Amino acid sequence: MKLSYIGFRSKTGRNVEKIPAPAPENSCRWARMPEELLREVLMKVEASESEWPERRSVVACAGVCRNWRNVMIKEIVRVPEVSGVLSFPISVKQPGPRDSHIRCFIKRNGSAHSYNLYLSLSQALAENGKFLLGARKSRHATFTEYIISLNADDMSKGSNAYIGKLKSNFLGTKFSVYDALPLPTGAKMTRSRSTRLIGSRQVLPSVPSGSYPVAHISFELNVLGSRGPRRMQCIMDTISSSAIKPGGVAPTQTEFRHSSADTPPALPISMSKSSCTDEALSGPLCSQREGQLILKNKSPRWHEQLQCWCLNFNGRVTVASVKNFQLVASAEGGETTAEHEEVILQFGKVDKDVFTMDYRYPISAFQAFAICLSSFDTKIACE
Known part of the structure; x- marks a missing residue:
């Protein structure tokens, strides 16, 4: 059975020069397969492919028809937190594995x-990996903005590929990460007052086009010029500090919700006035609200022989740079416990325009990518 042709029809005896259109859901014979048999087949396909690039067959099965997609995505393929594998686009919005890091790398195009x-x-x-996310930097009079998209060739905020943005203050010392869509019910999230424009018109209120703050990043000023790398901290607005404890839970999206202007979407979030909106970027960073997870950079040690600050990246970083960092959870009350020693996100330079990015639970690839983007800006007052 060739997965690339499942769900398609072509006339016998003719050469197919391009991919035929998929058959209607109700006429596809594969859609009428008994659920027990379908589940058994898809389970064997999923079990035989543990990593990319072979895992593309799992994605192909999910694209056959709605029945196959529901079984594959909702019943068989587990979230990255459990499987440690990124299979579908929604995986970039889901927390990484608890016991290991998902290894990624970022390529920068300066021009x-x-x-x-x-x-x-x-x-x-550094090699040709599987593309996950793209970002494009744009400078404005009073801030810098990074648009994050699922499509490297489409960075429009009006596109279905748009999933969020990173916005800085004037000095580039404070950043806010915004998600284009709210998280599932149970996640504490507030909506900012900013809205999006598509073309020259404002999007209708029924379209879920708002910016929902999910993290705030600050770099400590170094006006005295003391030695050492940048000092940063990240306040995760939507993740509880209890998430890293045994039995803790981080919010997990299960699907992208694209709604039309004719159907008002449900917004399953706590709608309240935010104290951390765009205006906060020009002033002091919002203080931690009760129960939020705070990430801070792990303190390096000074190497006397090398005369430099050092962190153990386990061979994942090869070039010294002020941009390199490791983030760990901030302990409450100054107590040091095992869960606070685990590196949740590490970022470092391996070539002129290549950087590694390794992340794990409770943050997602989208959140990790946005945090790493904040490190690319030059910060004279912080170094």
């Missing part, structure tokens, strides 16, 4: 002001 995130397919530090 185009673009950054692409790839999933590493081998142990090599």
